Amino acid sequence: MDAAPILANVRRLIDLQPDEEQAFLALLQPRQARRKALLLEAGGTCTESLFVVEGCLRSFTVDADGAEHVLSFAPPGWWMADLYSLVSGRAALLNIQALEDTQMWVLSRPDQETLFAQVPKFERFFRILVERSLVSYQQRLLDQTTLPAEERYQKFCSYYPSLVHTLPQKQIASFIGVTPEFFSKMRSALLRRD
Amino acid sequence: MDAAPILANVRRLIDLQPDEEQAFLALLQPRQARRKALLLEAGGTCTESLFVVEGCLRSFTVDADGAEHVLSFAPPGWWMADLYSLVSGRAALLNIQALEDTQMWVLSRPDQETLFAQVPKFERFFRILVERSLVSYQQRLLDQTTLPAEERYQKFCSYYPSLVHTLPQKQIASFIGVTPEFFSKMRSALLRRD
Numbered sequence: 420m421d422a423a424p425i426l427a428n429v430r431r432l433i434d435l436q437p438d439e440e441q442a443f444l445a446l447l448q449p450r451q452a453r454r455k456a457l458l459l460e461a462g463g464t465c466t467e468s469l470f471v472v473e474g475c476l477r478s479f480t481v482d483a484d485g486a487e488h489v490l491s492f493a494p495p496g497w498w499m500a501d502l503y504s505l506v507s508g509r510a511a512l513l514n515i516q517a518l519e520d521t522q523m524w525v526l527s528r529p530d531q532e533t534l535f536a537q538v539p540k541f542e543r544f545f546r547i548l549v550e551r552s553l554v555s556y557q558q559r560l561l562d563q564t565t566l567p568a569e570e571r572y573q574k575f576c577s578y579y580p581s582l583v584h585t586l587p588q589k590q591i592a593s594f595i596g597v598t599p600e601f602f603s604k605m606r607s608a609l610l611r612r613d
Numbered sequence: 614m615d616a617a618p619i620l621a622n623v624r625r626l627i628d629l630q631p632d633e634e635q636a637f638l639a640l641l642q643p644r645q646a647r648r649k650a651l652l653l654e655a656g657g658t659c660t661e662s663l664f665v666v667e668g669c670l671r672s673f674t675v676d677a678d679g680a681e682h683v684l685s686f687a688p689p690g691w692w693m694a695d696l697y698s699l700v701s702g703r704a705a706l707l708n709i710q711a712l713e714d715t716q717m718w719v720l721s722r723p724d725q726e727t728l729f730a731q732v733p734k735f736e737r738f739f740r741i742l743v744e745r746s747l748v749s750y751q752q753r754l755l756d757q758t759t760l761p762a763e764e765r766y767q768k769f770c771s772y773y774p775s776l777v778h779t780l781p782q783k784q785i786a787s788f789i790g791v792t793p794e795f796f797s798k799m800r801s802a803l804l805r806r807d
Contacts, residue, residue, distance in 0.1 A: 480759065490751060502744055503748040503751070506748065512755075542737045546740035551700070552747055553746055553747040556747060557684060557696070559754055560684065560750055563754065563758070564757070
């Protein structure tokens, strides 16, 4: 599998010497998942971070009434994990599923710790990655209570531009926190207006 | 000002040698803020992280209608910043205000970068701090759409136990995303039930 996308992803934030690059690549495992495959189930333990090369993953929870709530998507170039479980070793809160046939690089938590020991600047890489992710979740939490659904949809479009026309509408509706019916009406109204 | 709380906070996650401890403390500035003092205004630039020793800070936004929305609190032992602005150098989205007379240690972003260069294991400290914070925001975002206000209040109580009886009710109401009137009724019902 192609290592160029994950190396480009890392190099956006830290410089890598050839030996550091080799140490990193030696710790990655390639993996394929079929569309709809469940890569992590809530209640299980998340032991790895996934970097998407092709395809798309989503993370979601299922509430007491059986309804799904999408937390995030990972198109190519994005990382995905249940960070709570990964960090604490406790039961995962999230399900992670492939929305399409997906190719990814897998970095297990033990291998990530090995990486930190061998190439400490990866602490910096993951710190910045997590900082950026934290900022986006803070903003989404505020948006959820302060912005109308239409503006939350526009933010989704700028956050995940590659997904606007490829994802099933019900997945986007769940991400922005509205019913598929409401989303469909809102989107029609937006398209008429454009 | 007492350095013991911030050293204890750091030592929960990384070991410090005496010289590393000195390098860290040399980069901290003590600061006092009066109750209601605004430490950061949305639109300004956040250039520092604040560690609360005594008192309490809150971060909040003001929406188009002038209503305040609390994002987070920082009682003693907690860190506070507008991470978006701190990391990007762009205009802050949050306001940060002292809810009581507050004593804190200040670590400026340039000093934090100096710290990372002098004592690289602080990359690890802040990575883990941000990871934990990210996990809590992911969970709050899901809670906001899946849990009733009563359960969100119970989560607030376990997340910030020291604040349950000390914060003004309208601050807690804003944090869990309900009106002060609704919160007051809900809390009375909970107290009657106990």
